Amino acid sequence: MPGVGSDKQLPASETALSTPYTAPTSYTVPTAAAVVKPTIVTPSASSVKATVGFLEKEDTVVKKQTPPVSPLPSKKPGDAGGLKLKVSVANSPRSSPKTVQQQTNVKKAEGAVGGMDVRDGDNAGREMAGSNLRSAVEMMGLEGDEGTIQSSVNSMKPVATPKSKSKASRLDVMAEYSKRHGDKELLNLVVIGHVDAGKSTLMGHLLYQLGSVNKKTMHKYEQESKKLGKSSFAFAWVLDETEEERTRGVTMDVAQTRFETDKKIVTLLDAPGHKDFIPNMITGTSQADVAVLVINATRGEFETGFDAGGQTREHALLARSLGVGQVIVAVNKMDTIDWSQERYQLITKKLGQFLTRQAGFREADVTFVPCSGLSGENLSRPPAVPELVAWYTPATTLVEQIDKLRPPVRPIDKPFRLNVSDVFTRVGSGFNVAGRVGSGFVQPGDKVIIMPAAMTATVKNVFIDDAPEAVAFAGDQVNITLSGVDMVNVNIGSCLCDPSSPTKSATRIRAKIVIFNIAVPITKGFPVVFHYQSINEPAVIKRLLSQLNRSTGEVVKRKPRCLVKNSSAVVEIELERSLCLELYTDFKDLGRFMLRSGGHTIAAGLVEEIVQSKMRQNGLS
Amino acid sequence: MKLLQRDMDKTNSGSVTLVPEESEDMWHAYNLVAVGDTIRSTTIRKVQTESATGSVNVSKVRTTLTVQVEGIDFDTQACVLRVSGRNISENQYVKMGAYHTVILEMNRQFTLNKQEWDSITLERIDQACDPAQHADLVAIVMQEGIAHLCLITPSMTLVRAKIETSIPRKRKGLCDQHTKGLHRFYNQIIQAFQRHVNFDIVKCVLIASPGFVKDHFTDYLFAEAMKMDDKTIIENKSKFVLVHSSSGFKHSLKEVLADPVITARLSDTKAAGEVKALDDFYTMLQTDPDRAYYGVKHCERAAENQAIEILLVSDELFRSQDISQRKRYVSLVDSVRENGGDVRIFSSLHVSGEQLGQLSGVAAILRFPMPEEEEEEDENDSDDD
Structure with missing residues (x-):
């Protein structure tokens, strides 16, 4: 019986095999999705053995009710096959995708698929089919003997990688996600603060204490930094790796590394503090969930960093506007002021007021930790200095405080998005893109669309922290090896996305902006630099639509002549080139942007509507 | 430009004979010629002659033609002005x-x-x-991965080269890729620099960037010039000036030109003066919004009340094809002048002029505050883009 089953069913598989090869790139997402369902229904309705019969039955039904199928459906079996395979492979790893090819009966398959297409092409059908498919395959594994599985797997051969993610594979992924979350939570943490607050040194020392940096390397850094006469920079060298950063003693670009605490896996982003590198800091912060704001407690230094012109305020405002909700204030360099409680309280009071009243952090989400990056006091080990122990009770170390942070809910059920923050080549693995998965998830073998070039590519490998992974979720910092696309089509700022719901590219947007403390008012025609994720692009404020009440959001004035400081408004912004943007209502994290002008951050904004886009439709079909 | 002959009657109609001497003069000519004028100049014409036997002979002839202007086209990159129209004086x-x-x-x-x-x-x-001899200025505004090489003359800012490369970020263990990418980027700028910069004309080279990119690049440039034995760059080392800018985009030039260090070095300050005037306008808008107006309607109303102290106009408005529009702006300018106001005509090729153009093209700083009237709507829409 199984033998017969496979014989009869195989023809369909051949169709699936042959057609997509001839036209591998041309697929239409909606149709593919629609077609996938019906074929999936096939196995679900009966056990594997019965599949054939069912197919035959379908076949006849189809022939009666559907007109001859146009060339389009002929591609569909491919999709269906691919989809099936995905699931079946996952469940029965024995079955290799590359097995014998079988004879064909093209017409039959076409008819079947076409007919189904007509029958149930709605969403409900798809979902049902998805779960049915899964159970069907499981059944296969239980009921069918070796031969049956093999043959049915053959029939579902992987033809092309699935274009649209089926619900079935998604279910799997959800399970995987919860499993992974069983042990340690992932947290993206950015370190911000005024220049020379000791961000890199603090984090370098923390990494050293946690064992991420071995003694030998550290010793080397100590020796080398001493040679340059900058021995106090030794710990900063852990994160500041380029020659220029080391000789100048200033972080210039975001350094990324990873460490583990008892409860968390933390991706650390060490942002530069110098005001000229705020674009880099924005890039880092847009990828972060939480922040550590480092404060230099030294007399005079805290004041310069905090007063007008210092980066403490700007960084804090930027972090809040970019969606960072929780912040730990690390009051650093406490050793230079003899661990004075008075000073500590003064700083916490001033900052606490600023962070909660002006920057808009919730009081419960702001915590303070006194520490010293250079001596390593109160980082991962409880404080030992008597001056600090005397008044700092109960003592909470920085690491303990990090453990207390709550990771945000990640939008893994949304379509896949990844904003490319780096493109580089690596020996042996072709070319890689790096970035944070903004939403959804990605697996090796997935097809993705690269916007705004509108090119398709296949994900070859997914690496998290240089280790290959089977799947990466929203919030993960990943490196992805791509194939099937030329490197020139992928730039920093490109977006990899799910082909079934590609991202929007925009040249003109309507946005709600909150204006900071600015020196000159914003008029129409005001040139700005538009910072979004990891890109900055020149843009012009084209129209001022309305001025809003800052707290209620009501329209105060329509078509204002200019926008003054600390106001809120709806404006239209025109970008020099098209960028991939998302609406704030769809993707919170991906709908935020910052506007800067003349080296100052002038406004934070939320994308409300894409007014104009130059998306190349043909790239998708 | 040389003025050879000027022949005008009482009504100001008549002709002017000019000789353009440098590329900037083409820009001036572009601002002079309007649709409906006639232009007489020597030109090359392809002429087809048919002999008695019917064979066709095509030859190029230099001849002098008078053309009634219908279309004007200015190519900013090559500084070429093309004027098209119908011939109004027949010749052979x-x-x-x-x-x-x-x-x-x-x-x-x-x-x-x-x-x-x-x-x-x-x-x-x-x-x-x-x-008056005016200094030509080269400015390189850059940031990591983006650079604009601009040539600045009194009335034009020309982007000669835009360089954009993606530089891999610093990454654990792969720092050399970052350095390599950076050097590739610098080399591209140097190439563009050698191609476009002629030190006979250029009096000053500005290198502007945020952070240390400018210092790094300048060091690299001179090191490379040594290596390549490029004498011109080494000899003109004194012409290089490093300035801070907030980004590598073109509009950052505004900041560069507003830098007092630079204004002191420039013999001609028209470009810098424009930047200053626009900044003043914005400052006024901040401190006393009732004394800063923009948009034609508003400015005209202010002019009627003799309130305008400084009028900022983009020269783009005077190139309007619509004669009545053009007249409207001319009369605005004249009335401001009559009342002792100062008129600054911005070149639309400069970054500041570009910004003014976006801001409806006309802006004014008033002598006394005039409360804003809450009436006209949709007025701004018409002159949008």
Whole structure:
């Protein structure tokens, strides 16, 4: 019986095999999705053995009710096959995708698929089919003997990688996600603060204490930094790796590394503090969930960093506007002021007021930790200095405080998005893109669309922290090896996305902006630099639509002549080139942007509507 | 530009004969020529002659033609002005009414005839014929991965090269890729620099960037120049000036030109003066919004009340094809002048002029505050883009 089953069913598989090869790139997402369902229904309705019969039955039904199928459906079996395979492979790893090819009966398959297409092409059908498919395959594994599985797997051969993610594979992924979350939570943490607050040194020392940096390397850094006469920079060298950063003693670009605490896996982003590198800091912060704001407690230094012109305020405002909700204030360099409680309280009071009243952090989400990056006091080990122990009770170390942070809910059920923050080549693995998965998830073998070039590519490998992974979720910092696309089509700022719901590219947007403390008012025609994720692009404020009440959001004035400081408004912004943007209502994290002008951050904004886009439709079909 | 002959009657109609001497003069010419004028110049025409036997012979002939202007086209990159229209003086090669495109050439005179020469155009001629030596300026505004090489003359900012490369970020263990990418980027700038910068004309080279990119690049440039034995760069080392800018985009030039260090070094300050005037306007908008107006309607109303102290106008408005529009702006300028106001005409090619153009093209700083009237709606929409 199984033998017969496979014989009869195989023809369909051949169709699936042959057609997509001839036209591998041309697929239409909606149709593919629609077609996938019906074929999936096939196995679900009966056990594997019965599949054939069912197919035959379908076949006849189809022939009666559907007109001859146009060339389009002929591609569909491919999709269906691919989809099936995905699931079946996952469940029965024995079955290799590359097995014998079988004879064909093209017409039959076409008819079947076409007919189904007509029958149930709605969403409900798809979902049902998805779960049915899964159970069907499981059944296969239980009921069918070796031969049956093999043959049915053959029939579902992987033809092309699935274009649209089926619900079935998604279910799997959800399970995987919860499993992974069983042990340690992932947290993206950015370190911000005024220049020379000791961000890199603090984090370098923390990494050293946690064992991420071995003694030998550290010793080397100590020796080398001493040679340059900058021995106090030794710990900063852990994160500041380029020659220029080391000789100048200033972080210039975001350094990324990873460490583990008892409860968390933390991706650390060490942002530069110098005001000229705020674009880099924005890039880092847009990828972060939480922040550590480092404060230099030294007399005079805290004041310069905090007063007008210092980066403490700007960084804090930027972090809040970019969606960072929780912040730990690390009051650093406490050793230079003899661990004075008075000073500590003064700083916490001033900052606490600023962070909660002006920057808009919730009081419960702001915590303070006194520490010293250079001596390593109160980082991962409880404080030992008597001056600090005397008044700092109960003592909470920085690491303990990090453990207390709550990771945000990640939008893994949304379509896949990844904003490319780096493109580089690596020996042996072709070319890689790096970035944070903004939403959804990605697996090796997935097809993705690269916007705004509108090119398709296949994900070859997914690496998290240089280790290959089977799947990466929203919030993960990943490196992805791509194939099937030329490197020139992928730039920093490109977006990899799910082909079934590609991202929007925009040249003109309507946005709600909150204006900071600015020196000159914003008029129409005001040139700005538009910072979004990891890109900055020149843009012009084209129209001022309305001025809003800052707290209620009501329209105060329509078509204002200019926008003054600390106001809120709806404006239209025109970008020099098209960028991939998302609406704030769809993707919170991906709908935020910052506007800067003349080296100052002038406004934070939320994308409300894409007014104009130059998306190349043909790239998708 | 040289003015050879000026022949005008009482009503200000008549002709002017000019000789453009440098590429910037083409820009001035572009601002003078309007649709409806006639232009007479020597030009090259392809002429077809048919012999008695019917064989066709095509030859190129240099001839002098007079054309009634219908279309004007200015190429900013090559600084070439093309004027097209119908021939109005027949000669042996070209029939009456035949279309022809005159390409104005350097050092060849042309005669422009207008029905009416207004104050703006006359001023433009004076300005163009001012023999004062003006320094040409090269500015490289850059940030990691983006650089603009611009040539700045008194009335033009020309982007000669835009360099954009993606530089891999610093990454654990792969720092050399970052350095390599950076050097590739610098090399591209150096190439563009060698191609576009002529030190005979250029008096000053500005290198502007945020952070340390400018210092790093300058070091690299001189090191490379040594290696390549490029004498011109080494000899002109004193012409290089490093300035801070907030980004590598073109509009950052505004910040660069506003830098007092730079203004002191420039013999001609028109570009910098424009930046200053626009900044003043914005400051006024911040401190006393009732004394800063923009938009034609608002400015006209202010002019009626003799309130305008400084009027900022983009020269783009005077190139309007619509004669009544053009007249409207000219009369605005004239009325401001009559009342002792100061008029600054911005070049639309400069970054500041570009910004003013976006801001409806006209802006004014008033002598006394005039409360804003809450009436007109949708007025701004018409002059959007």
